[in-house]
Amino acid sequence: MRIAFASSTGEKIDQHFGWSKTFHLYEVDKESATLLKVIESSDEPEEEVAKLNYKIGTIEEADILYCTQIGPKASKMVQAAGIHPVQVKEGEALQGAIDQIHEMLNTQPPLWLLRIFHKGAQRSA
Template sequence: MIKIAFASKDGLNVNEHFGWCETFYLYEIDAENANLLKKIDSSKKYEAEVDKLEYKIECVSEAEIVYVTQIGPKAANMVKIAGIYPMKAASESEKVEVVIAQLQKLIANPPLWLQRILLK
């Protein structure tokens, strides 16, 4: 089982930047199943960039992967240090269900980066 947080405005598409995302959708997936665990409100505003990024990371702290349209290098580094693997969508029209299906296929024969996540 992997928990993945999608940065999305509508819950259907991956269409939000990590630092500006106001709602994350947390799914738990394995090779056959995908369940939406919860919608995470991440709309609190912070002036300082570091405070904002720490808050966003705290919001997705249950996830092993965070899937976004964009993430800056500083944010990506902070996310990795928190033990979460950041992934970028190919486009803002990438569907959450398509990403889940792709990850489910990968789970059957996981690449090294995914093996590390699965072993946690």
């Protein structure tokens, strides 16, 4: 499955979805995580809905989005695009979030994560 992290450095999750200028896209399975690319999203339009559509378009490959904040309208739009938003405390270590995903996948994953994991596995097959 692919996970986009709203991060300015690639080390910590430190960005609000709508204000993030960079997303770090990882491929994550039960044992590993590989950085696929860093997505720049700074050429955004001014108008709110156009800006949100632009941001969602930049992370359209993602199955999950980790960010510090996301507004209700943006959250609904992200979910409608098939991406599951996850809010975390500002400054949470990106590697810590990946470790938590690995732990969940290898113990008792919640249904939402299982569904996303299987969707990602089908795409890779």
